[in-house]
Amino acid sequence: DAGVIQSPRHEVTEMGQEVTLRCKPISGHNSLFWYRQTMMRGLELLIYFNNNVPIDDSGMPEDRFSAKMPNASFSTLKIQPSEPRDSAVYFCATRGRGSSYNEQFFGPGTRLTVL
């Protein structure tokens, strides 16, 4: 298994531009999490999907952020318009089906720089 796949790995954009981050979960995993990591705030949960349905989006910082999971194999995190303070590493993580599965598997992350 290739693990959680994220793209792009690096993104540099200018303030005001739209940014789309992509995640392909591990096959069979039904929970998907988007995190943001910065030096100042550490690792923050942005949104959590279960069976493709958003369960908790209370961590999404503003309306500029949106996330979708149209099917079990794909999720996107979109920032529109982007701002310099959005610069961070964004991680996607997934978890297996059922209450006996607790471990989250992280992707390699997308390093976003907004100029």
Place this chain on the structure above:
Amino acid sequence: SQQGEEDPQALSIQEGENATMNCSYKTSINNLQWYRQNSGRGLVHLILIRSNEREKHSGRLRVTLDTSKKSSSLLITASRAADTASYFCATEDGSARQLTFGSGTQLTVLP
């Protein structure tokens, strides 16, 4: 706010020594997990301890949990240079089954 807070923030030891990292949290938990992050990489799960467990071992890792003090510790024995990384505790609480991560401990093992 961060549920888990790690102590120390940074730790530097010689290869072969033991490394101990501590984590404190604030609310009731289902389980507590430890993750490792190498520079520029994603987090990797190391070990999980459930709220009804007090100690758990996995290879060179030993985790303890004291729910009365809301604290946990991770011990890495006979450390190696390859153990150099950031270590995070994460708590899962309630029915939401989300993880809340601590601020992490940066461990440096000197060869």
